[in-house]
Amino acid sequence: MYKSLILLAGTALGVAALAPTASAQTANVVAVEGTTLSVGGGSAFLTLPDTRFTFRYDNDSGDTVRKQDNLDFSDYGGGLAGSIQTPLGGWVGAVHGFWSSISNDNTNTCKNTGSTTCAAANLVDQPGPSTVSAVDVLKARTSKDVDLWGAAVELDRPTGAPMMPGLFHSTYWGAGFDVRGLDQDMRIKGHDFTTDLFRYDETLNTTYYGGFISFGGEYTLGMLGMGGLWERWGLRSFFEAHAGLYSANTDYNGRFTPVGLDPSKLGLSQNDVAFIGGIKFETRKQLSPRTSLSLLSEYEYYSSVPDMRYNDGDGGADGIVNKTQIGNDSAFSERTSLRLNIGLGSAGLYPAQ
Numbered sequence: 001m002y003k004s005l006i007l008l009a010g011t012a013l014g015v016a017a018l019a020p021t022a023s024a025q026t027a028n029v030v031a032v033e034g035t036t037l038s039v040g041g042g043s044a045f046l047t048l049p050d051t052r053f054t055f056r057y058d059n060d061s062g063d064t065v066r067k068q069d070n071l072d073f074s075d076y077g078g079g080l081a082g083s084i085q086t087p088l089g090g091w092v093g094a095v096h097g098f099w100s101s102i103s104n105d106n107t108n109t110c111k112n113t114g115s116t117t118c119a120a121a122n123l124v125d126q127p128g129p130s131t132v133s134a135v136d137v138l139k140a141r142t143s144k145d146v147d148l149w150g151a152a153v154e155l156d157r158p159t160g161a162p163m164m165p166g167l168f169h170s171t172y173w174g175a176g177f178d179v180r181g182l183d184q185d186m187r188i189k190g191h192d193f194t195t196d197l198f199r200y201d202e203t204l205n206t207t208y209y210g211g212f213i214s215f216g217g218e219y220t221l222g223m224l225g226m227g228g229l230w231e232r233w234g235l236r237s238f239f240e241a242h243a244g245l246y247s248a249n250t251d252y253n254g255r256f257t258p259v260g261l262d263p264s265k266l267g268l269s270q271n272d273v274a275f276i277g278g279i280k281f282e283t284r285k286q287l288s289p290r291t292s293l294s295l296l297s298e299y300e301y302y303s304s305v306p307d308m309r310y311n312d313g314d315g316g317a318d319g320i321v322n323k324t325q326i327g328n329d330s331a332f333s334e335r336t337s338l339r340l341n342i343g344l345g346s347a348g349l350y351p352a353q
Helices: 002-017 227-232
Strands: 023-025 030-032 035-047 055-058 064-067 074-088 091-111 116-121 131-133 137-158 168-192 195-219 235-258 264-286 291-309 325-344
Touching (some): 035 137, 035 291, 074 137, 074 325, 116 137, 116 195, 168 291, 195 264
Antiparallel strands (some): 055 064, 055 116, 116 131, 168 195
């Protein structure tokens, strides 16, 4: 993640230094005959696949009856975002970056019955016993910390006359290169009353590399009967839709430390192809000849995120999952930020809008 932030900062400085004089604007920030910097922060929301690590097995056969839902991850957090945009002849070049941090924890309780027992198993079904069983009640405390980040370089081309002029004041097409990261750290501690049974530690990192296309512009709310009021308040509305294909590279490292049994470590890697698509809406208010304030909401869909499936088999006993492996599922994210847009240059280059 730190390498990506350094790359983002270096690219932004390079773009700013090369900015020529032109006039253009896109949905991200305003560039009026110069370069514009946008920085801010706000809230973030993320959904990820559920964690199912502990399980219940049949006392007679030893076969797994049901996996336990240890953590349902649909949570809010906070984050930072920024971009720098500059005219490049008839084009507009931009560098974007964001970082979000979201955490969640949960305690799952599983009580033994006359015919079933609650347990957790080694990551690898080793010779001999590899399952830790509760005497009466298994309490598993699960904590997960997630960082979602990204850095993109984008080149936009204004269309000149806006498409659908009754709806848009201006429009543009764009394309770019994007690097994303989904970094997950998880810990599970299991105990039976006051007796520790096991500890599990996991890192699960996915890096996305790919390209995208975009379409956006400034639109009017006149079709909703709000255009006049909106404009009298000095508010402007922008949007951008984007879609891209990415290479998704996932690395997993887990360590299971049971009490009374040998620990197990496992490392796995997987490569996949992912689609990432989304839309963002911005409401902007001019503050001065050089500054404006934006409320930006971004919604994105990830077609592929890692979904860990943990071993719950033991020897000849049949599990629902007999081998720890990386599966796939989808995810959704939302980010809302309040941003300050600053024109870099003399005040005369940034007339009030």
